[in-house]
Amino acid sequence: MTINNLPTLTTPRLTLRRFSEQDGQQIFDNYASDPMVARYVTWNAHTSPEQSRQLAKAFHDGSFGAYQWAIVLNQTGQLIGNISLVETDAEEKNGMFGYVLGQKWWNMGLATEALTETLRFLFEECGFETITGEYAILNPASGKVMEKCGLEFVRQDVKLVPAKNKQVDIIVRRITRDRWYQINRKELP
Numbered sequence: 001m002t003i004n005n006l007p008t009l010t011t012p013r014l015t016l017r018r019f020s021e022q023d024g025q026q027i028f029d030n031y032a033s034d035p036m037v038a039r040y041v042t043w044n045a046h047t048s049p050e051q052s053r054q055l056a057k058a059f060h061d062g063s064f065g066a067y068q069w070a071i072v073l074n075q076t077g078q079l080i081g082n083i084s085l086v087e088t089d090a091e092e093k094n095g096m097f098g099y100v101l102g103q104k105w106w107n108m109g110l111a112t113e114a115l116t117e118t119l120r121f122l123f124e125e126c127g128f129e130t131i132t133g134e135y136a137i138l139n140p141a142s143g144k145v146m147e148k149c150g151l152e153f154v155r156q157d158v159k160l161v162p163a164k165n166k167q168v169d170i171i172v173r174r175i176t177r178d179r180w181y182q183i184n185r186k187e188l189p
């Protein structure tokens, strides 16, 4: 996959699309400048719209890899977060995802909706074999989303978060392609 052929994915309430270079202000206003949003992620809250503009450009360019979607609300067109593969192996069979939504849109099932569609795409259209997620133990909402999407407990670990200069207790969860097909009652191709 390259960023130039990343498809747009849709769900009842969301559109997951490639970032454009013009998305910086919405990234800043709707999620990245909020310290509560950045509390348990690997980056710090943005302190200037310019920082978010650079991020939009990097997402758009594919500097962080190809699988980087902006999460847009169908009803209003607002860009409210992002979901992405933060790592993949060279064969693009195993990936690790990350996601973030602005606080106004928490606890409405939107991350579950976005992750379900992303997993469907990665397993059914791209041929990934495993998708992994990691979350801070202090961030149980993220664990709940992963659990609802079928990711199973793998291990507890401690991870250094360089941007925050601290060690964080995390839980690793994972879903395999076989399990995805099993829980969605689909026949493996």
Ligand SMILES: CC(C)(COP(=O)(O)OP(=O)(O)OC[C@H]1O[C@@H](n2cnc3c(N)ncnc32)[C@H](O)[C@@H]1OP(=O)(O)O)[C@@H](O)C(=O)NCCC(=O)NCCS
Pocket: 036, 037, 038, 040, 041, 098, 099, 100, 101, 102, 105, 106, 107, 108, 109, 110, 111, 112, 113, 134, 135, 136, 139, 140, 141, 142, 144, 145
């Ligand atoms: C993690 C995040 C993406 C979840 O998004 P969301 O759209 O609110 O998630 P959903 O609404 O789909 O599901 C959240 C679930 O967590 C539950 N939850 C919320 N707060 C909780 C808490 N403190 N303890 C336990 N469960 C909690 C909700 O009740 C819901 O479960 P339910 O559907 O069974 O009721 C969002 O909180 C976020 O963007 N946080 C900031 C960035 C971040 O931490 N990203 C994850 C890094 S691993």
